[in-house]
Amino acid sequence: MASTSRLDNNKVCCYAHPEAPLIEDYRAGDMICPECGLVVGDRVIDVGTEWRTFSNDKSGVDPNRVGGPENPLLSGGDLSTIIGPGTGPASFDAFGELKYQNRRTMSSSDRSLISAFREIASMADRINLPKTIIDRANNLFKQVHDGKNLKGRSNDAKASACLYIACRQEGVPRTFKEICAVSKISKKEIGRCFKLTLKALETSVDLITTADFMSRFCSNLDLPNMVQRGATHIAKTAVDMDIVPGRSPISVAAAAIYMASQASEQRRSHKEIGDIAGVADVTIRQSYKLMYPHAAKLFPEDFKFAIPIELLPQM
Missing domain, CATH: 1.10.472.10 (Cyclin-like)
Structure with missing residues (x-):
């Protein structure tokens, strides 16, 4: 039986060490003082998860007993009862048929x-x-x-x-x-x-911009942050200067990545960028042709060039 303890502000504690945090022995259901080992409380109910199997099949590993979670998007809340397979003679009628069967009550x-x-x-x-x-x-x-x-x-x-x-x-x-x-x-x-x-x-979505795809495309191409920042600046400046009118943000982003990568040590081809961005090689070339004459104005000032702008490939 548990030893005497005192209640301090609705808190069970050891009478000798009231400030010591009690340790709960979940298996024995005891509350123990860590300083002196005194059992302050016993028969404590464990309110944690109960990892038992309640199915008829003893070999089952599913510990759930309440089924799946409720789905508020369904009309009935997805609340249903599944009757397990019968195991005893009381589960069958005189003709050998199951007495209790699941009914398909879910609506179409x-x-x-x-x-x-x-x-x-x-x-x-x-x-x-x-x-x-x-x-x-x-x-x-x-x-x-x-x-x-x-x-x-x-x-x-x-x-x-x-x-x-x-x-x-x-x-x-x-x-x-x-x-x-x-x-x-x-x-x-x-x-x-x-x-x-x-x-x-009656809803709407924001317009797609080149920045929405830049980080993902550059990450899939395994390009460094310096190239990604350069490509983002190139694409944004090209759009602001109206250099690529009528071009989709995806093709502009792909062309900007191609230009930035060609000026760095991590070069990527049209085909590699096109496969990741889902854009044809011809589309990337057309956008790049429009951007190439203005390359000096498109690159950010802190971009580290491995190849000068004059030596960038021409289409």
């Missing part, structure tokens, strides 16, 4: 949502997107699904469009080609669903 709407959520999670996992973007994409798809504004469009196309919008709204945009690479839908169909979704939800 919820089944459609669950399928879309799995597709979004699968696509996001392939391009290493965080959970916050998955949650936003799921919410966007839920709004589109409930509004019934995109009838006739496949769920995969709507899921791809919602993932693309979620990436842009979270500040980590991906290109249509990157979404197409992990989706079953064509770029054209995703573009249509993207426009229809923005109109249906």
Whole structure:
């Protein structure tokens, strides 16, 4: 039995060492004073996680007893009861049939949502997107699904469009080609669903800039920070000076990376940059041709040149 202790401001403590923090022995359920070893309290209930298996199958390793988490996006909250397989004679009737069977009570709407959520999670996992973007994409798809504004469009196309919008709204945009690479839908169909979704939800996304892709492209190309900063400055200055009118931010970023890398010791070819950025070699060359005559004005002042501007390759 536990020894006498005193209660100080609703706090159980040792009478001899009231300031000493007590140690809890989870296995024995005791509260022990670390100074003198006195058992201050016993029969303490452990409120931690209980790692036991409650399934009928003794060989199972799943310690859960309550099923999956509740999904607020589903109509029923995804609350359901799964009856395990019968093991005794009381589980079968006189004809050998199971007395208790699971019923398919999930609505077709919820089944459609669950399928879309799995597709979004699968696509996001392939391009290493965080959970916050998955949650936003799921919410966007839920709004589109409930509004019934995109009838006739496949769920995969709507899921791809919602993932693309979620990436842009979270500040980590991906290109249509990157979404197409992990989706079953064509770029054209995703573009249509993207426009229809923005109109249906009455929302908008920020315009894409060259800086949105620069760090990711340079990281995938294994370029140093000096080249990345130079390419970012080149692309921003070229846009501000209106040197590359009508060119997409992705092609301008690719051309800026090519120019900065060619002036450094870490050179990268058109093909290497095009494969990472998803831009054709011809597109990079065309943007680079427009930027080359103004190269002296585009580079930052602190850029460390390995090759002078005069010796940069001409197209």
